[in-house]
């Protein structure tokens with residue numbers, strides 16, 4: 418399989434925190450959602466990919482090239498959008514277009530103007546007069562206009578209203594129709610990931626808990642609702658974590674279809690990305 422991004426055994430140590438032994442692969446033509454609680458290490462992973470933070474161990478390849486060895490070549494192929502817009506607040510979008518055309522060999526002014534228009538962004542208004550959502554939309558317009566093959570979004574949609582977020586998600590889906598392209602998106606808006614992610618990687622306290630296909634999550638995870646009696650006779654191997662609520666137990670299981678064949682009367686709903694986060698982080702474990 419061809420990968421857009423390959424991370425092998427990445428370790429980054431800060432004084433009080435460490436991202437440990439992370440390995441991830443994003444196949445071309447796919448979107449990977451990166452999830453984890455605040456402070457889990459998502460931005461640290463992204464920053465080491467971009468060499469904003471120096472890795473301590475491991476290797477990172479983008480389109481088969483080591484990102485540290487071929488940094489300038491690799492950066493032509495990637496676009497990164499953070500949760501804040503870093504353009505000079507006194508600049509206007511038309512000047513930004515001129516500046517970007519000098520930075521990126523593949524800059525496409527026509528595409529840029531198309532996105533400014535689609536996002537209703539005035540070319541001659543200063544960035545400091547833009548709302549947060551408008552600034553984020555400008556970042557997306559810039560990112561899509563130098564024809565990158567890998568898009569990295571770090572909480573980039575968090576300030577956008579649901580309508581614009583959906584517009585961006587649709588653009589991401591169109592973007593990976595070209596199966597040379599790929600996306601890594603870190604987001605706390607897990608419902609966005611439910612809509613677009615092909616893979617989910619879950620980071621918790623600096624470690625990778627798992628990478629799974631979204632299909633696997635949809636097909637196999639489930640939330641069982643049951644009373645105490647049933648909970649007590651459950652096979653412990655079926656249970657990942659549970660929550661005891663006032664009148665029932667809610668139990669995260671990872672073999673929904675097999676479980677339902679055995680427990681034909683059981684009420685088991687599909688689990689989404691938010692359920693996984695909440696149960697893995699806050700649920701109780703069966704000892």
Ligand SMILES: Nc1ncnc2c1ncn2[C@@H]1O[C@H](COP(=O)(O)OP(=O)(O)OP(=O)(O)O)[C@@H](O)[C@H]1O
Nearest residue numbers: 431432433434453454455456457458459460461462
């Ligand atoms: N430059 C730095 N120096 C020291 N510690 C840092 C540095 N950058 C990040 N950290 C620490 O690394 C840990 C992980 O932070 P990081 O920003 O990667 O988490 P995150 O998963 O992106 O969180 P959030 O969802 O809140 O953005 C935190 O404890 C943070 O304090």
